[in-house]
Amino acid sequence: MTRCQSCSAPLVANINLCRYCGTRNDVDLHGKHSYQMHTHASDRICPECQIPLQTIDLNLHGEFLIERCDKCYGLFFDPGEIETLLDSSVSNVFHINDELMRNINRERYQGHKKVKYLKCPVCQVLMNRSNFGHRSGVVIDRCRDHGIWLESGEISHLMEWKKAGGQMLSEQKKQQAESQPDRPAPARKSSNFDSIMNSRHDDINLVDSVSDMIFRLFD
Numbered sequence: 001m002t003r004c005q006s007c008s009a010p011l012v013a014n015i016n017l018c019r020y021c022g023t024r025n026d027v028d029l030h031g032k033h034s035y036q037m038h039t040h041a042s043d044r045i046c047p048e049c050q051i052p053l054q055t056i057d058l059n060l061h062g063e064f065l066i067e068r069c070d071k072c073y074g075l076f077f078d079p080g081e082i083e084t085l086l087d088s089s090v091s092n093v094f095h096i097n098d099e100l101m102r103n104i105n106r107e108r109y110q111g112h113k114k115v116k117y118l119k120c121p122v123c124q125v126l127m128n129r130s131n132f133g134h135r136s137g138v139v140i141d142r143c144r145d146h147g148i149w150l151e152s153g154e155i156s157h158l159m160e161w162k163k164a165g166g167q168m169l170s171e172q173k174k175q176q177a178e179s180q181p182d183r184p185a186p187a188r189k190s191s192n193f194d195s196i197m198n199s200r201h202d203d204i205n206l207v208d209s210v211s212d213m214i215f216r217l218f219d
């Protein structure tokens, strides 16, 4: 349970505004990652507050730079960085916990929020809005060229979603949608040559599915 830095009240569902004392908290990074703040402001601009973002090094397998707004604690990730962060923070998920997934979404996403398009912190072009994975509840703002903006609390929410098996569920849904029942699976042949060819074929499929998986997150 994350607590308010100012009054220690619990912050439910990674919502950063303390309902007791009104303090805004960095629920994503405070106490969860050891990070270094770069002293210089970056030339990227917060799409909510219109002030320069600060560069932060999360120190994940070496240097791992993201940008954070000092005021609203929103985070900006370069393409691919969210997956890396999710993979290194949440692993060993082997089953889908349906109830947990329902609950995390119920706590965080009760009210309707007004849809607002935000400008990319880098190029200032309006970003696209899309769902991150199946049933994550998180709508991301993405610039195809520069990366993804997440509101404060959303990366923590995505970690909980992944822990509940959300990413697995996403992948299953995709596979179901893509599987073509009319195409029969190739029969395995018994000769050595064929089994070598088949195992090569499997390797190639694996590589395909890993890169597919990464794209699938952003459908």
Ligand SMILES: [Zn+2]
Pocket: 004, 005, 006, 007, 008, 009, 018, 019, 020, 021, 022, 023
């Ligand atoms: Zn408080």
Ligand SMILES: [Zn+2]
Pocket: 046, 047, 048, 049, 050, 069, 070, 071, 072, 073, 074
């Ligand atoms: Zn901001």
Ligand SMILES: [Zn+2]
Pocket: 120, 121, 122, 123, 124, 125, 143, 144, 145, 146, 147
């Ligand atoms: Zn951009």
